[in-house]
Amino acid sequence: MTNISMSPFTNKIEWIDPPRGFIMPHFILYKGDEDPDRHLKYYHNTMILYRNDDVLMCKIFTTTLKSEAQDWFHTLPSQSIQSFNELSFVFTNEYLSNCSIKMTSDYLFSIVKDPRETIRDYVKSFKVGNAKIVGCNEDIETAAFRNELPTEHPLFEKLIMGEELTLAASYALAEKHALWDEAKQSNKNESEKKHMERSPTKEDSALETFTKFTVPIGQILRKLKNERWFELLPPMKGDLTRLDHTKYCAFHEGLGHTTNGCLKWKQYLEKLTNEGRCDEYLDRSTKRPTQARYSL
Known part of the structure:
Protein backbone atom coordinates (compact mmCIF):
# COMPACT_ATOMS: atom_id res chain seq x y z
CA MET A 1 0.00 0.00 0.00
CA THR A 2 1.25 3.46 -0.77
CA ASN A 3 1.36 6.46 1.52
CA ILE A 4 -1.76 8.67 1.45
CA SER A 5 -1.15 12.40 1.60
CA MET A 6 -2.44 13.94 4.83
CA SER A 7 -3.53 10.52 6.09
CA PRO A 8 -4.85 10.20 9.68
CA PHE A 9 -2.61 7.16 10.11
CA THR A 10 0.90 7.22 11.52
CA ASN A 11 3.80 6.22 9.28
CA LYS A 12 3.83 2.85 10.99
CA ILE A 13 0.33 2.14 9.73
CA GLU A 14 0.87 3.87 6.40
CA TRP A 15 3.60 1.60 5.06
CA ILE A 16 2.50 -2.00 5.07
CA ASP A 17 2.36 -4.94 2.71
CA PRO A 18 -0.67 -7.28 2.83
CA PRO A 19 0.05 -10.78 4.19
CA ARG A 20 0.87 -13.43 1.62
CA GLY A 21 -2.32 -15.02 0.28
CA PHE A 22 -4.48 -12.15 1.54
CA ILE A 23 -7.72 -11.81 -0.44
CA MET A 24 -9.74 -8.67 0.01
CA PRO A 25 -13.12 -9.66 1.54
CA HIS A 26 -16.37 -8.33 0.11
CA PHE A 27 -17.78 -5.81 2.58
CA ILE A 28 -21.19 -4.24 3.11
CA LEU A 29 -20.28 -0.57 3.02
CA TYR A 30 -21.11 1.85 5.81
CA LYS A 31 -22.35 5.28 4.73
CA GLY A 32 -23.03 6.89 8.11
CA ASP A 33 -26.73 6.22 8.71
CA GLU A 34 -26.63 3.00 10.76
CA ASP A 35 -25.39 1.73 14.12
CA PRO A 36 -21.54 2.06 14.14
CA ASP A 37 -21.19 -0.68 16.77
CA ARG A 38 -23.03 -3.10 14.50
CA HIS A 39 -20.70 -2.22 11.62
CA LEU A 40 -17.61 -2.76 13.81
CA LYS A 41 -18.90 -6.19 14.89
CA TYR A 42 -19.56 -7.07 11.29
CA TYR A 43 -16.06 -5.91 10.33
CA HIS A 44 -14.46 -7.92 13.16
CA ASN A 45 -16.29 -11.06 12.05
CA THR A 46 -15.31 -10.59 8.41
CA MET A 47 -11.66 -9.97 9.32
CA ILE A 48 -11.53 -12.72 11.94
CA LEU A 49 -8.31 -14.20 10.48
CA TYR A 50 -6.50 -10.86 10.74
CA ARG A 51 -7.66 -9.46 14.09
CA ASN A 52 -4.14 -9.60 15.48
CA ASP A 53 -2.76 -7.51 12.61
CA ASP A 54 -3.55 -4.02 13.93
CA VAL A 55 -2.06 -2.21 10.94
CA LEU A 56 -4.01 -4.26 8.40
CA MET A 57 -7.24 -3.83 10.42
CA CYS A 58 -6.83 -0.05 10.22
CA LYS A 59 -6.06 0.12 6.51
CA ILE A 60 -8.78 -2.29 5.37
CA PHE A 61 -11.41 -0.64 7.56
CA THR A 62 -11.24 2.51 5.48
CA THR A 63 -12.35 0.53 2.42
CA THR A 64 -15.63 -0.33 4.18
CA LEU A 65 -16.69 3.34 4.29
CA LYS A 66 -18.60 5.22 1.62
CA SER A 67 -20.44 8.48 1.04
CA GLU A 68 -20.67 10.59 4.22
CA ALA A 69 -18.56 8.13 6.25
CA GLN A 70 -15.75 8.26 3.69
CA ASP A 71 -15.90 12.07 3.71
CA TRP A 72 -15.72 12.04 7.52
CA PHE A 73 -12.61 9.84 7.48
CA HIS A 74 -10.73 12.34 5.34
CA THR A 75 -11.49 15.13 7.83
CA LEU A 76 -9.42 13.40 10.53
CA PRO A 77 -6.18 15.26 11.38
CA SER A 78 -2.99 13.96 9.80
CA GLN A 79 -1.32 11.12 11.74
CA SER A 80 -4.00 11.24 14.48
CA ILE A 81 -4.70 7.48 14.49
CA GLN A 82 -2.19 5.28 16.33
CA SER A 83 -4.15 1.97 16.44
CA PHE A 84 -7.34 0.24 15.44
CA ASN A 85 -8.72 0.80 18.95
CA GLU A 86 -8.33 4.56 18.41
CA LEU A 87 -9.95 4.34 14.99
CA SER A 88 -12.86 2.37 16.45
CA PHE A 89 -13.29 4.94 19.22
CA VAL A 90 -13.40 8.01 16.97
CA PHE A 91 -15.61 6.18 14.47
CA THR A 92 -18.17 5.18 17.14
CA ASN A 93 -18.07 8.62 18.74
CA GLU A 94 -18.75 10.31 15.39
CA TYR A 95 -21.86 8.25 14.72
CA LEU A 96 -22.96 7.86 18.34
CA SER A 97 -26.46 9.19 17.53
CA ASN A 98 -27.03 6.12 15.35
CA CYS A 99 -26.23 3.64 18.10
CA SER A 100 -29.05 1.35 19.11
CA ILE A 101 -30.40 1.92 22.60
CA LYS A 102 -28.97 -0.72 24.91
CA MET A 103 -31.78 -2.41 26.82
CA THR A 104 -31.47 -3.67 30.39
CA GLU A 197 -73.78 -26.87 7.24
CA ARG A 198 -76.45 -28.41 9.49
CA SER A 199 -78.99 -30.90 8.15
CA PRO A 200 -82.23 -29.38 6.80
CA THR A 201 -84.85 -28.46 9.40
CA LYS A 202 -88.57 -29.09 9.06
CA GLU A 203 -88.84 -25.53 7.82
CA ASP A 204 -86.21 -26.14 5.15
CA SER A 205 -87.87 -29.39 4.09
CA ALA A 206 -91.13 -27.54 3.58
CA LEU A 207 -89.53 -25.68 0.67
CA GLU A 208 -89.84 -28.77 -1.48
CA THR A 209 -93.62 -29.14 -0.82
CA PHE A 210 -94.75 -25.65 -1.80
CA THR A 211 -97.41 -25.31 -4.45
CA LYS A 212 -96.21 -24.63 -8.00
CA PHE A 213 -97.44 -21.55 -9.84
CA THR A 214 -97.44 -20.43 -13.45
CA VAL A 215 -95.83 -17.06 -12.65
CA PRO A 216 -93.03 -15.98 -10.28
CA ILE A 217 -94.37 -15.57 -6.77
CA GLY A 218 -93.07 -11.99 -6.70
CA GLN A 219 -95.70 -11.12 -9.32
CA ILE A 220 -98.41 -12.75 -7.22
CA LEU A 221 -97.41 -10.51 -4.32
CA ARG A 222 -97.85 -7.38 -6.46
CA LYS A 223 -101.37 -8.59 -7.37
CA LEU A 224 -102.47 -9.51 -3.86
CA LYS A 225 -100.87 -6.94 -1.56
CA ASN A 226 -103.64 -4.36 -2.16
CA GLU A 227 -106.38 -6.75 -1.01
CA ARG A 228 -107.92 -5.74 2.34
CA TRP A 229 -107.23 -9.15 3.86
CA PHE A 230 -103.55 -9.15 2.85
CA GLU A 231 -101.02 -8.87 5.71
CA LEU A 232 -97.55 -7.44 5.03
CA LEU A 233 -94.79 -8.23 7.49
CA PRO A 234 -92.95 -5.36 9.23
CA PRO A 235 -89.47 -4.50 7.86
CA MET A 236 -86.65 -6.79 9.00
CA LYS A 237 -84.69 -5.76 12.10
CA GLY A 238 -81.08 -6.31 13.11
CA ASP A 239 -77.74 -5.15 11.77
CA LEU A 240 -78.68 -3.80 8.34
CA THR A 241 -75.01 -3.31 7.43
CA ARG A 242 -74.61 -7.08 7.23
CA LEU A 243 -77.48 -7.57 4.77
CA ASP A 244 -77.00 -8.08 1.05
CA HIS A 245 -77.89 -4.64 -0.31
CA THR A 246 -78.18 -5.98 -3.85
CA LYS A 247 -81.36 -7.93 -2.96
CA TYR A 248 -84.80 -6.62 -1.98
CA CYS A 249 -87.85 -8.41 -0.56
CA ALA A 250 -91.20 -6.73 -1.23
CA PHE A 251 -92.91 -8.91 1.40
CA HIS A 252 -90.62 -7.67 4.20
CA GLU A 253 -90.11 -4.35 2.45
CA GLY A 254 -86.42 -4.62 3.23
CA LEU A 255 -83.01 -5.69 1.97
CA GLY A 256 -81.23 -9.00 2.40
CA HIS A 257 -82.98 -11.46 0.06
CA THR A 258 -85.32 -11.55 -2.94
CA THR A 259 -89.10 -11.79 -2.90
CA ASN A 260 -89.04 -15.02 -4.89
CA GLY A 261 -86.64 -16.55 -2.37
CA CYS A 262 -88.42 -15.36 0.78
CA LEU A 263 -89.42 -18.32 2.97
CA LYS A 264 -91.97 -16.32 4.96
CA TRP A 265 -93.68 -15.16 1.76
CA LYS A 266 -93.78 -18.74 0.47
CA GLN A 267 -95.35 -19.90 3.72
CA TYR A 268 -97.94 -17.11 3.67
CA LEU A 269 -98.66 -17.72 -0.02
CA GLU A 270 -99.25 -21.40 0.76
CA LYS A 271 -101.80 -20.37 3.39
CA LEU A 272 -103.56 -18.13 0.88
CA THR A 273 -103.52 -20.95 -1.67
CA ASN A 274 -105.17 -23.33 0.78
CA GLU A 275 -107.83 -20.67 1.34
CA GLY A 276 -108.50 -20.60 -2.43
CA ARG A 277 -107.23 -17.05 -3.00
CA CYS A 278 -104.59 -17.98 -5.59
CA ASP A 279 -106.43 -20.41 -7.87
CA GLU A 280 -105.83 -18.35 -11.01
CA TYR A 281 -102.06 -18.71 -10.62
CA LEU A 282 -101.94 -22.46 -9.96
CA ASP A 283 -99.89 -24.75 -12.16
CA ARG A 284 -102.52 -27.39 -12.92
CA SER A 285 -99.89 -29.74 -14.39
CA THR A 286 -98.50 -30.51 -10.94
CA LYS A 287 -100.17 -32.14 -7.99
CA ARG A 288 -100.84 -29.82 -5.09
CA PRO A 289 -99.36 -30.83 -1.76
CA THR A 290 -101.52 -31.92 1.15
CA GLN A 291 -103.10 -28.97 2.89
CA ALA A 292 -101.08 -27.90 5.93
CA ARG A 293 -101.03 -25.05 8.41
CA TYR A 294 -98.06 -22.71 8.61
CA SER A 295 -97.36 -20.22 11.35
CA LEU A 296 -95.60 -16.93 10.65
Whole structure:
Protein backbone atom coordinates (compact mmCIF):
# COMPACT_ATOMS: atom_id res chain seq x y z
CA MET A 1 0.00 0.00 0.00
CA THR A 2 1.25 3.46 -0.77
CA ASN A 3 1.36 6.46 1.52
CA ILE A 4 -1.76 8.67 1.45
CA SER A 5 -1.15 12.40 1.60
CA MET A 6 -2.44 13.94 4.83
CA SER A 7 -3.53 10.52 6.09
CA PRO A 8 -4.85 10.20 9.68
CA PHE A 9 -2.61 7.16 10.11
CA THR A 10 0.90 7.22 11.52
CA ASN A 11 3.80 6.22 9.28
CA LYS A 12 3.83 2.85 10.99
CA ILE A 13 0.33 2.14 9.73
CA GLU A 14 0.87 3.87 6.40
CA TRP A 15 3.60 1.60 5.06
CA ILE A 16 2.50 -2.00 5.07
CA ASP A 17 2.36 -4.94 2.71
CA PRO A 18 -0.67 -7.28 2.83
CA PRO A 19 0.05 -10.78 4.19
CA ARG A 20 0.87 -13.43 1.62
CA GLY A 21 -2.32 -15.02 0.28
CA PHE A 22 -4.48 -12.15 1.54
CA ILE A 23 -7.72 -11.81 -0.44
CA MET A 24 -9.74 -8.67 0.01
CA PRO A 25 -13.12 -9.66 1.54
CA HIS A 26 -16.37 -8.33 0.11
CA PHE A 27 -17.78 -5.81 2.58
CA ILE A 28 -21.19 -4.24 3.11
CA LEU A 29 -20.28 -0.57 3.02
CA TYR A 30 -21.11 1.85 5.81
CA LYS A 31 -22.35 5.28 4.73
CA GLY A 32 -23.03 6.89 8.11
CA ASP A 33 -26.73 6.22 8.71
CA GLU A 34 -26.63 3.00 10.76
CA ASP A 35 -25.39 1.73 14.12
CA PRO A 36 -21.54 2.06 14.14
CA ASP A 37 -21.19 -0.68 16.77
CA ARG A 38 -23.03 -3.10 14.50
CA HIS A 39 -20.70 -2.22 11.62
CA LEU A 40 -17.61 -2.76 13.81
CA LYS A 41 -18.90 -6.19 14.89
CA TYR A 42 -19.56 -7.07 11.29
CA TYR A 43 -16.06 -5.91 10.33
CA HIS A 44 -14.46 -7.92 13.16
CA ASN A 45 -16.29 -11.06 12.05
CA THR A 46 -15.31 -10.59 8.41
CA MET A 47 -11.66 -9.97 9.32
CA ILE A 48 -11.53 -12.72 11.94
CA LEU A 49 -8.31 -14.20 10.48
CA TYR A 50 -6.50 -10.86 10.74
CA ARG A 51 -7.66 -9.46 14.09
CA ASN A 52 -4.14 -9.60 15.48
CA ASP A 53 -2.76 -7.51 12.61
CA ASP A 54 -3.55 -4.02 13.93
CA VAL A 55 -2.06 -2.21 10.94
CA LEU A 56 -4.01 -4.26 8.40
CA MET A 57 -7.24 -3.83 10.42
CA CYS A 58 -6.83 -0.05 10.22
CA LYS A 59 -6.06 0.12 6.51
CA ILE A 60 -8.78 -2.29 5.37
CA PHE A 61 -11.41 -0.64 7.56
CA THR A 62 -11.24 2.51 5.48
CA THR A 63 -12.35 0.53 2.42
CA THR A 64 -15.63 -0.33 4.18
CA LEU A 65 -16.69 3.34 4.29
CA LYS A 66 -18.60 5.22 1.62
CA SER A 67 -20.44 8.48 1.04
CA GLU A 68 -20.67 10.59 4.22
CA ALA A 69 -18.56 8.13 6.25
CA GLN A 70 -15.75 8.26 3.69
CA ASP A 71 -15.90 12.07 3.71
CA TRP A 72 -15.72 12.04 7.52
CA PHE A 73 -12.61 9.84 7.48
CA HIS A 74 -10.73 12.34 5.34
CA THR A 75 -11.49 15.13 7.83
CA LEU A 76 -9.42 13.40 10.53
CA PRO A 77 -6.18 15.26 11.38
CA SER A 78 -2.99 13.96 9.80
CA GLN A 79 -1.32 11.12 11.74
CA SER A 80 -4.00 11.24 14.48
CA ILE A 81 -4.70 7.48 14.49
CA GLN A 82 -2.19 5.28 16.33
CA SER A 83 -4.15 1.97 16.44
CA PHE A 84 -7.34 0.24 15.44
CA ASN A 85 -8.72 0.80 18.95
CA GLU A 86 -8.33 4.56 18.41
CA LEU A 87 -9.95 4.34 14.99
CA SER A 88 -12.86 2.37 16.45
CA PHE A 89 -13.29 4.94 19.22
CA VAL A 90 -13.40 8.01 16.97
CA PHE A 91 -15.61 6.18 14.47
CA THR A 92 -18.17 5.18 17.14
CA ASN A 93 -18.07 8.62 18.74
CA GLU A 94 -18.75 10.31 15.39
CA TYR A 95 -21.86 8.25 14.72
CA LEU A 96 -22.96 7.86 18.34
CA SER A 97 -26.46 9.19 17.53
CA ASN A 98 -27.03 6.12 15.35
CA CYS A 99 -26.23 3.64 18.10
CA SER A 100 -29.05 1.35 19.11
CA ILE A 101 -30.40 1.92 22.60
CA LYS A 102 -28.97 -0.72 24.91
CA MET A 103 -31.78 -2.41 26.82
CA THR A 104 -31.47 -3.67 30.39
CA SER A 105 -33.05 -6.77 31.85
CA ASP A 106 -35.91 -4.59 33.18
CA TYR A 107 -37.09 -4.25 29.59
CA LEU A 108 -38.03 -7.95 29.53
CA PHE A 109 -40.61 -7.41 32.27
CA SER A 110 -42.43 -4.91 30.05
CA ILE A 111 -43.15 -7.56 27.40
CA VAL A 112 -46.57 -8.61 28.67
CA LYS A 113 -48.76 -11.11 26.83
CA ASP A 114 -51.76 -9.33 25.33
CA PRO A 115 -55.08 -11.16 25.99
CA ARG A 116 -55.71 -11.27 22.21
CA GLU A 117 -52.21 -12.56 21.52
CA THR A 118 -51.49 -16.25 20.96
CA ILE A 119 -48.77 -18.05 22.91
CA ARG A 120 -46.76 -18.39 19.70
CA ASP A 121 -46.92 -14.62 19.08
CA TYR A 122 -45.93 -13.92 22.69
CA VAL A 123 -42.87 -16.16 22.37
CA LYS A 124 -41.87 -14.33 19.18
CA SER A 125 -42.25 -10.92 20.88
CA PHE A 126 -40.23 -12.07 23.89
CA LYS A 127 -37.42 -13.45 21.73
CA VAL A 128 -37.20 -10.19 19.77
CA GLY A 129 -37.02 -8.21 23.03
CA ASN A 130 -34.49 -10.57 24.56
CA ALA A 131 -32.23 -10.21 21.52
CA LYS A 132 -31.86 -6.50 22.32
CA ILE A 133 -30.16 -7.27 25.65
CA VAL A 134 -26.55 -8.36 25.82
CA GLY A 135 -25.33 -10.56 28.67
CA CYS A 136 -28.63 -10.92 30.51
CA ASN A 137 -28.76 -13.54 33.26
CA GLU A 138 -30.73 -16.59 32.14
CA ASP A 139 -32.58 -16.87 35.45
CA ILE A 140 -33.87 -13.32 34.93
CA GLU A 141 -34.86 -14.13 31.34
CA THR A 142 -36.76 -17.24 32.43
CA ALA A 143 -38.51 -15.39 35.27
CA ALA A 144 -39.55 -12.55 32.96
CA PHE A 145 -40.88 -14.97 30.34
CA ARG A 146 -42.98 -16.77 32.97
CA ASN A 147 -44.16 -13.83 35.05
CA GLU A 148 -45.57 -11.81 32.15
CA LEU A 149 -48.00 -14.61 31.26
CA PRO A 150 -51.59 -14.42 32.60
CA THR A 151 -51.67 -16.35 35.89
CA GLU A 152 -54.80 -18.20 34.77
CA HIS A 153 -53.11 -19.60 31.67
CA PRO A 154 -52.16 -23.30 32.04
CA LEU A 155 -48.67 -22.56 30.70
CA PHE A 156 -48.02 -20.23 33.66
CA GLU A 157 -48.87 -23.04 36.08
CA LYS A 158 -46.58 -25.48 34.25
CA LEU A 159 -43.69 -23.00 34.28
CA ILE A 160 -44.04 -21.98 37.91
CA MET A 161 -44.41 -25.58 39.07
CA GLY A 162 -41.51 -26.82 36.95
CA GLU A 163 -38.23 -27.32 38.74
CA GLU A 164 -35.29 -25.27 37.46
CA LEU A 165 -36.62 -24.89 33.92
CA THR A 166 -34.14 -23.26 31.57
CA LEU A 167 -35.24 -20.61 29.08
CA ALA A 168 -34.89 -23.12 26.23
CA ALA A 169 -37.06 -25.62 28.14
CA SER A 170 -39.63 -22.88 28.76
CA TYR A 171 -39.72 -22.10 25.03
CA ALA A 172 -40.20 -25.80 24.25
CA LEU A 173 -43.07 -26.07 26.74
CA ALA A 174 -44.65 -22.93 25.27
CA GLU A 175 -44.45 -24.48 21.80
CA LYS A 176 -46.44 -27.51 23.01
CA HIS A 177 -49.11 -25.22 24.45
CA ALA A 178 -49.19 -23.23 21.22
CA LEU A 179 -49.87 -26.43 19.27
CA TRP A 180 -52.56 -27.34 21.80
CA ASP A 181 -54.24 -23.91 21.48
CA GLU A 182 -54.12 -24.11 17.69
CA ALA A 183 -55.67 -27.60 17.76
CA LYS A 184 -58.51 -26.36 20.00
CA GLN A 185 -59.15 -23.40 17.70
CA SER A 186 -59.13 -25.68 14.67
CA ASN A 187 -61.70 -27.99 16.33
CA LYS A 188 -63.83 -24.98 17.23
CA ASN A 189 -63.74 -23.70 13.64
CA GLU A 190 -64.63 -27.14 12.33
CA SER A 191 -67.54 -27.40 14.77
CA GLU A 192 -68.86 -23.99 13.70
CA LYS A 193 -68.51 -24.99 10.05
CA LYS A 194 -70.51 -28.17 10.63
CA HIS A 195 -73.15 -26.17 12.47
CA MET A 196 -73.45 -23.83 9.49
CA GLU A 197 -73.78 -26.87 7.24
CA ARG A 198 -76.45 -28.41 9.49
CA SER A 199 -78.99 -30.90 8.15
CA PRO A 200 -82.23 -29.38 6.80
CA THR A 201 -84.85 -28.46 9.40
CA LYS A 202 -88.57 -29.09 9.06
CA GLU A 203 -88.84 -25.53 7.82
CA ASP A 204 -86.21 -26.14 5.15
CA SER A 205 -87.87 -29.39 4.09
CA ALA A 206 -91.13 -27.54 3.58
CA LEU A 207 -89.53 -25.68 0.67
CA GLU A 208 -89.84 -28.77 -1.48
CA THR A 209 -93.62 -29.14 -0.82
CA PHE A 210 -94.75 -25.65 -1.80
CA THR A 211 -97.41 -25.31 -4.45
CA LYS A 212 -96.21 -24.63 -8.00
CA PHE A 213 -97.44 -21.55 -9.84
CA THR A 214 -97.44 -20.43 -13.45
CA VAL A 215 -95.83 -17.06 -12.65
CA PRO A 216 -93.03 -15.98 -10.28
CA ILE A 217 -94.37 -15.57 -6.77
CA GLY A 218 -93.07 -11.99 -6.70
CA GLN A 219 -95.70 -11.12 -9.32
CA ILE A 220 -98.41 -12.75 -7.22
CA LEU A 221 -97.41 -10.51 -4.32
CA ARG A 222 -97.85 -7.38 -6.46
CA LYS A 223 -101.37 -8.59 -7.37
CA LEU A 224 -102.47 -9.51 -3.86
CA LYS A 225 -100.87 -6.94 -1.56
CA ASN A 226 -103.64 -4.36 -2.16
CA GLU A 227 -106.38 -6.75 -1.01
CA ARG A 228 -107.92 -5.74 2.34
CA TRP A 229 -107.23 -9.15 3.86
CA PHE A 230 -103.55 -9.15 2.85
CA GLU A 231 -101.02 -8.87 5.71
CA LEU A 232 -97.55 -7.44 5.03
CA LEU A 233 -94.79 -8.23 7.49
CA PRO A 234 -92.95 -5.36 9.23
CA PRO A 235 -89.47 -4.50 7.86
CA MET A 236 -86.65 -6.79 9.00
CA LYS A 237 -84.69 -5.76 12.10
CA GLY A 238 -81.08 -6.31 13.11
CA ASP A 239 -77.74 -5.15 11.77
CA LEU A 240 -78.68 -3.80 8.34
CA THR A 241 -75.01 -3.31 7.43
CA ARG A 242 -74.61 -7.08 7.23
CA LEU A 243 -77.48 -7.57 4.77
CA ASP A 244 -77.00 -8.08 1.05
CA HIS A 245 -77.89 -4.64 -0.31
CA THR A 246 -78.18 -5.98 -3.85
CA LYS A 247 -81.36 -7.93 -2.96
CA TYR A 248 -84.80 -6.62 -1.98
CA CYS A 249 -87.85 -8.41 -0.56
CA ALA A 250 -91.20 -6.73 -1.23
CA PHE A 251 -92.91 -8.91 1.40
CA HIS A 252 -90.62 -7.67 4.20
CA GLU A 253 -90.11 -4.35 2.45
CA GLY A 254 -86.42 -4.62 3.23
CA LEU A 255 -83.01 -5.69 1.97
CA GLY A 256 -81.23 -9.00 2.40
CA HIS A 257 -82.98 -11.46 0.06
CA THR A 258 -85.32 -11.55 -2.94
CA THR A 259 -89.10 -11.79 -2.90
CA ASN A 260 -89.04 -15.02 -4.89
CA GLY A 261 -86.64 -16.55 -2.37
CA CYS A 262 -88.42 -15.36 0.78
CA LEU A 263 -89.42 -18.32 2.97
CA LYS A 264 -91.97 -16.32 4.96
CA TRP A 265 -93.68 -15.16 1.76
CA LYS A 266 -93.78 -18.74 0.47
CA GLN A 267 -95.35 -19.90 3.72
CA TYR A 268 -97.94 -17.11 3.67
CA LEU A 269 -98.66 -17.72 -0.02
CA GLU A 270 -99.25 -21.40 0.76
CA LYS A 271 -101.80 -20.37 3.39
CA LEU A 272 -103.56 -18.13 0.88
CA THR A 273 -103.52 -20.95 -1.67
CA ASN A 274 -105.17 -23.33 0.78
CA GLU A 275 -107.83 -20.67 1.34
CA GLY A 276 -108.50 -20.60 -2.43
CA ARG A 277 -107.23 -17.05 -3.00
CA CYS A 278 -104.59 -17.98 -5.59
CA ASP A 279 -106.43 -20.41 -7.87
CA GLU A 280 -105.83 -18.35 -11.01
CA TYR A 281 -102.06 -18.71 -10.62
CA LEU A 282 -101.94 -22.46 -9.96
CA ASP A 283 -99.89 -24.75 -12.16
CA ARG A 284 -102.52 -27.39 -12.92
CA SER A 285 -99.89 -29.74 -14.39
CA THR A 286 -98.50 -30.51 -10.94
CA LYS A 287 -100.17 -32.14 -7.99
CA ARG A 288 -100.84 -29.82 -5.09
CA PRO A 289 -99.36 -30.83 -1.76
CA THR A 290 -101.52 -31.92 1.15
CA GLN A 291 -103.10 -28.97 2.89
CA ALA A 292 -101.08 -27.90 5.93
CA ARG A 293 -101.03 -25.05 8.41
CA TYR A 294 -98.06 -22.71 8.61
CA SER A 295 -97.36 -20.22 11.35
CA LEU A 296 -95.60 -16.93 10.65
